Amino acid sequence: MLEKRVVVCLDVRDGKTTKGVKFKGNVNIGDPVEMARRYYEDGVDELVFYDITASAERRGIMREVVERVAAEIFIPFCVGGGIGSVDDMRAMLLAGAEKVSLNTQAVLKPEIIDAGARAFGKQCVVLGVDALRDGDMPSGYRVVIHGGRTATERDLLAWVREAEDRGAGEIVLNSIDADGTRDGYELTCTRLVSEAVAVPVVASGGAGRPDHLVSVLRDGKADAALIASMVHYGDYTVFQIKEALSAAGLPVRLRIKP
Amino acid sequence: MRIAIVNYEAGNLRSVETALRKLAFEFEVVSRPEELLRADKVLFPGVGDAGAVMQVLERSGLAEALREYYRSGRPMLGICIGAQVVLERSEESEATCLGLVPGLARRLPGGAGLKVPHMGWNQVHFREGHRLFAGIPQDTSFYFVHSYYPEPAESEAVLCETEYGIRFVSALERENLTAVQFHPEKSGEFGLRLLANFLSR
Numbered sequence A: 001m002l003e004k005r006v007v008v009c010l011d012v013r014d015g016k017t018t019k020g021v022k023f024k025g026n027v028n029i030g031d032p033v034e035m036a037r038r039y040y041e042d043g044v045d046e047l048v049f050y051d052i053t054a055s056a057e058r059r060g061i062m063r064e065v066v067e068r069v070a071a072e073i074f075i076p077f078c079v080g081g082g083i084g085s086v087d088d089m090r091a092m093l094l095a096g097a098e099k100v101s102l103n104t105q106a107v108l109k110p111e112i113i114d115a116g117a118r119a120f121g122k123q124c125v126v127l128g129v130d131a132l133r134d135g136d137m138p139s140g141y142r143v144v145i146h147g148g149r150t151a152t153e154r155d156l157l158a159w160v161r162e163a164e165d166r167g168a169g170e171i172v173l174n175s176i177d178a179d180g181t182r183d184g185y186e187l188t189c190t191r192l193v194s195e196a197v198a199v200p201v202v203a204s205g206g207a208g209r210p211d212h213l214v215s216v217l218r219d220g221k222a223d224a225a226l227i228a229s230m231v232h233y234g235d236y237t238v239f240q241i242k243e244a245l246s247a248a249g250l251p252v253r254l255r256i257k258p
Numbered sequence B: 001m002r003i004a005i006v007n008y009e010a011g012n013l014r015s016v017e018t019a020l021r022k023l024a025f026e027f028e029v030v031s032r033p034e035e036l037l038r039a040d041k042v043l044f045p046g047v048g049d050a051g052a053v054m055q056v057l058e059r060s061g062l063a064e065a066l067r068e069y070y071r072s073g074r075p076m077l078g079i080c081i082g083a084q085v086v087l088e089r090s091e092e093s094e095a096t097c098l099g100l101v102p103g104l105a106r107r108l109p110g111g112a113g114l115k116v117p118h119m120g121w122n123q124v125h126f127r128e129g130h131r132l133f134a135g136i137p138q139d140t141s142f143y144f145v146h147s148y149y150p151e152p153a154e155s156e157a158v159l160c161e162t163e164y165g166i167r168f169v170s171a172l173e174r175e176n177l178t179a180v181q182f183h184p185e186k187s188g189e190f191g192l193r194l195l196a197n198f199l200s201r
Helices: A032-041 A056-070 A086-095 A106-107 A109-122 A156-166 A187-196 A210-218 A239-249 B014-022 B033-037 B049-058 B064-071 B188-200
Strands: A005-013 A016-021 A024-030 A048-052 A077-081 A100-104 A125-133 A141-145 A150-155 A170-175 A200-205 A225-226 B003-006 B029-032 B041-044 B075-080 B087-090 B101-107 B118-123 B141-146 B148-152 B157-162 B166-174 B177-180
Touching: A005 A032, A005 A239, A005 B157, A016 A032, A032 A048, A032 A077, A048 A056, A048 B118, A056 A077, A056 A086, A056 B014, A077 A109, A077 A125, A086 A100, A086 A109, A100 A109, A106 A141, A109 A125, A109 A156, A125 A156, A141 A156, A150 A156, A156 A170, A156 A187, A170 A187, A200 B166, A210 A225, A210 A239, B003 B014, B003 B033, B014 B188, B029 B033, B033 B064, B033 B188, B041 B064, B041 B188, B049 B064, B049 B075, B064 B075, B087 B148, B118 B157, B141 B188
Parallel strands: A005 A048, A005 A225, A048 A077, A077 A100, A100 A125, A125 A170, A170 A200, A200 A225, B003 B029, B003 B041, B041 B075, B075 B177, B087 B101
Antiparallel strands: A005 A016, A016 A024, A125 A141, A141 A150, B101 B148, B118 B141, B157 B166, B166 B177
């Protein structure tokens, strides 16, 4: 039986891991490669690196991080942030990433999803989408971009369906309302998206306790749950979280090394 | 011993290279038929559309070289698309494949909440006592990303099975050819162990 994935997200700025609350006030918390190795040894199923570097040297810095991760960590990982062309995607895949995640750039020029899927296969193209609760939208959620700072006119459900048609092979759904709160995932929104698309959905934003993951994987119908703060600050280990999921009856990978 | 990784410009072979480096095996990446035929062990990884992959293999002469290499009796490990194009044909793009193993690659049915591609970690039930799985517990999880799966015509060719709505063949073996549908290079420490088992036997 396919297992539920626990995905750890590392925000990388200038080669260092950072963490903010509701996309603001980021502080450095460590070396991304070092942290990734720790999570790998602890049984994480997948990793996501978001490049939030603003400087001109961003691509070189991130490429180096990706190469170092790929040399040591033998599980799939995805890279996002600032990827705006097929060449950017190719650079990250050649550096060793399994998948690339498109967010703001996909909203601004959706053809990049089609082009990426054609060039590398759908399984390499992840749509990252930031959703904000909004009663004026048909689905009840509005797509926001630029790390949550800019509202768009796109409805969440219409957008994820379009992205899937264009060739997105997976969707990472981040709730801006829940992000960084540690009060739990936005279950309604996750379930809505998961039932609307045929590709896997990774729930993101709001995880604070293992039972939050249980809820979103079971009731939210997510295929995977993304976490950050709850492991970055040492409140839980990845293994503890997976044991809790297993105890709740969810299929997870617990046997991780000989 | 010459270990070769087949490069046909469509595969995601970087991760196989880094895994072999981690395991401290020397290898070469080959893209020409004569280089492939010099190898003692061949890894044939990759992702992509079976039709597109076969086009590249036929055009480059690698298809014929792979057939000749297989006939020579030397060990070969196919990974992912490498476990599909070794069959006679694929439902994907209606491709005619290498024909090393009787059978065809079929599309996963999905449905009933099962998403296609089948993406993530899933348990692999292997033929007990097989040396590729030495040191690996029965039903260990490996990482999968695929929409098609191999269906060999001969039941003796079935090496592993995995459940995803249906029970499908997740690895096959025929003579000197072994092929896995999952990605050992992305399956953590047990995946590395499997690669080491293939390379060091």
